[in-house]
Amino acid sequence: xxxxxxxxxxxxxxxxxxxxxxxxxxxxxxxxxxxxxxxxxxxxxxxxxxxxxxxxxxxxxxxxxxxxxxxxxxxxxxxxxxxxxxxxxxxxxxxxxxxxxxxxxxxxxxxxxxxxxxxxxxxxxxxxxxxxxxxxxxxxxxxxxxxxxxxxxxxxxxxxxxxxxxxxxxxxxxxxxxxxxxxxxxxxxxxxxxxxxxxxxxxxxxxxxxxxxxxxxxxxxxxxxxxxxxxxxxxxxxxxxxxxxxxxxxxxxxxxxxxxxxxxxxxxxxxxxxxxxxxxxxxxxxxxxxxxxxxxxxxxxxxxxxxxxxxxxxxxxxxxxxxxxxxxxxxxxxxxxxxxxxxxxxxxxxxxxxxxxxxxxxxxxxxxxxxxxxxxxxxxxxxxxxxxxxxxxxxxxxxxxxxxxxxxxxxxxxxxxxxxxxxxxxxxxxxxxxxxxxxxxxxxxxxxxxxxxxxxxxxxxxxxxxxxxxxxxxxxxxxxxxxxxxxxxxxxxxxxxxxxxxxxxxxxxxxxxxxxx
Numbered sequence: 001x002x003x004x005x006x007x008x009x010x011x012x013x014x015x016x017x018x019x020x021x022x023x024x025x026x027x028x029x030x031x032x033x034x035x036x037x038x039x040x041x042x043x044x045x046x047x048x049x050x051x052x053x054x055x056x057x058x059x060x061x062x063x064x065x066x067x068x069x070x071x072x073x074x075x076x077x078x079x080x081x082x083x084x085x086x087x088x089x090x091x092x093x094x095x096x097x098x099x100x101x102x103x104x105x106x107x108x109x110x111x112x113x114x115x116x117x118x119x120x121x122x123x124x125x126x127x128x129x130x131x132x133x134x135x136x137x138x139x140x141x142x143x144x145x146x147x148x149x150x151x152x153x154x155x156x157x158x159x160x161x162x163x164x165x166x167x168x169x170x171x172x173x174x175x176x177x178x179x180x181x182x183x184x185x186x187x188x189x190x191x192x193x194x195x196x197x198x199x200x201x202x203x204x205x206x207x208x209x210x211x212x213x214x215x216x217x218x219x220x221x222x223x224x225x226x227x228x229x230x231x232x233x234x235x236x237x238x239x240x241x242x243x244x245x246x247x248x249x250x251x252x253x254x255x256x257x258x259x260x261x262x263x264x265x266x267x268x269x270x271x272x273x274x275x276x277x278x279x280x281x282x283x284x285x286x287x288x289x290x291x292x293x294x295x296x297x298x299x300x301x302x303x304x305x306x307x308x309x310x311x312x313x314x315x316x317x318x319x320x321x322x323x324x325x326x327x328x329x330x331x332x333x334x335x336x337x338x339x340x341x342x343x344x345x346x347x348x349x350x351x352x353x354x355x356x357x358x359x360x361x362x363x364x365x366x367x368x369x370x371x372x373x374x375x376x377x378x379x380x381x382x383x384x385x386x387x388x389x390x391x392x393x394x395x396x397x398x399x400x401x402x403x404x405x406x407x408x409x410x411x412x413x414x415x416x417x418x419x420x421x422x423x424x425x426x427x428x429x430x431x432x433x434x435x436x437x438x439x440x441x442x443x444x445x446x447x448x449x450x451x452x453x454x455x456x457x458x459x460x461x462x463x464x465x466x467x468x469x470x471x472x473x474x475x476x477x478x479x480x481x482x483x484x485x486x487x488x489x490x491x492x493x494x495x496x497x498x499x500x501x502x503x504x505x506x507x508x509x510x511x512x513x514x515x516x517x
Contacts, residue, residue: 018456021198023445026205027463034467037474044474052482056326059489061312063333066492068309071158073499074360077165082506083357084514087165088172094353103267104350104436106367113335114152114374115426116218119404121148122379123397126386130313130324141383142300145293148379149301150308151332152371154364159336161363162495163344166502168351168359173509177448178349180204180341183498186505203494204341205444207487209460209467211338212437216468218402219430220244225402226423230416235400241469247427248465251434252458266432273425277418278377284412285381293383294376301372334488337495345440382408434461 037044077083086092094101125144127134134140166183176182181197188196220240227233227243254266282290313325351359382393382404396407409418438461443449446456 018445019198019201019447021195022201022205022447025198025202026209026445029202029206030209030463030467034470038470040474048474048482052331052485053323053326055485055489056330057323060323060326060330061314063330063337063488063492064310064312066337066495067155067159067333070162070495070499071155071309074158074161074165074364077162077506078357078360078364081514082510083355083360085169085173085356085506085510087168087354087356087359088352090513092172092353094351096350100268101350102362102366103271105347105363106267106271106370113215113218114371115405115422115429116222116402117148117152118375118378119382119393119408120397120401121151122375123382123386123393123404126383127394127397128324137387141387142296144383145297145375145379146300146304146308147328148375149297149372151329152368152375153301154368155309156332156336157364157368159340159495160343160347161360162499162502163340164347164351164363165356165359166498167344167348169356169502169509170505171348171448172352174505178345179444179448180345180494182448184501186508187497187501200494201444203490205441207338207340207491208342208437208441208444209464210487211335211340212342212433212464213468213471214335214338215433216244216430216464217472219426219433220247220468220472221402222405222426223247223423223430225400226406226419226426229403229406230419230423237472240472244465244469247430248434248461250427251431251438251461254431254435266428266435270425270428270432273421273428274374277421277425278374280414280418280421281377281381281409281412284414285377286384289384290377290380293380294373297376297380298372331485334485334492337488337492340495341444341491342437342440345443346436349443378405378408385411434464437461437464 040047096104122141122144125147126137126140129143129147131147132139132143163180167178167180170176170182170185171178174182174185176185179201180203181192181200184197184200185192191197192200220243223243224233224235224240227239228235233239311325311329313323347363354362385393385408390411392411393404393407396403405422406415406419409415409422412418435457438457438459441460441464442457445460
């Protein structure tokens, strides 16, 4: 076992099992940002909007380029000679069944965001995007689903796949700590255990906290909207803060139960509940239209894949378009990148025993296909209502985007029960995101150890909820989007270096263990 791993694993700070510089610096930076937001109050929304616009205008092209490079690199790893390398060594066996593995992948990787945007995003694009003339409703619907597929497809999962497979390799094959710094060992050597490595993990912690806060903020808005629809709860930030506290307490219980009994079991329940809701909408909704549109959506996505993937709206001109892409594609790429330390560490933790090819194909294809099915059912059903002349969902999206899924379910029988199930699913995804996220942040701040006390995990779960709540108070949806873009940028730079470091280590490992002598 690597000596660095032993040193890192024994680290304590003020009596807790933590890496002091990472723990304290991360906490200080996050605290300064959220306290400033809280003190300044409502004017922060304007500042957040200005910051988001400035960053997206100037580096949006970089996010788009990085995400495409990561997808190409992921495909290269899966189909190259490195694909046969088994995570954990040639004799390693998977810790979880395929069912459990895919359930946890999906719950951690998309979860709340998928429920929040599955109805709303296609409607947004249907009513306005810079790619087409919206007078042609059929073309608008087709393009809306194509853009939605782009944002939730293989590009997002490629980011997770690269971070996850690199972490799994360095942890299980090279016996290094399960933290982001370990991936840079081929370039930095034992310097990863010093200030440079601490800085890498600090960036990872901050990106993870704000990426999670964005998703949790979306989720609590949707839970509040569902409770308002079902039981006339007030739609207020105060109610949402209370919901964050309640759901964080529920996440604590899952943390106490542990990875196998808590997160895995809850993830499988999530998938079961989501499948019930999915089948319900297929049966009571426009069934034939859903199946037909799913096939056409896949074809349109593949046909326009390269153009959409590299589109930067550069030829539209500043005077002709108000940078539509900043609020959509650039935000999504930054959001996925900000999430990648969390999702990457989590799926690395659950992926021992799988080959790199199995890992890449599993992470890229299965969750993407499930996402496309979900989007086609819910987004397609919403578009069907619009094409039939029923504008109630557009009105809901314009009024409060979090209510969109409930307004869709209102068009079908048993809307109370289906909406109640939707609220339960959102809350359940909230819990799995919070508990798995706190587990990951605790790993990052404790030098990669897996045995940190539950109290430390609970602390970070509380911090995630606190950040989400304060961002909601200080700027709502704009604040959440800005947080993702700002924290995603430095980590995007790390991802480029990560690819070089990972490739270098794979080459030497393959030569040592797999090349025929």
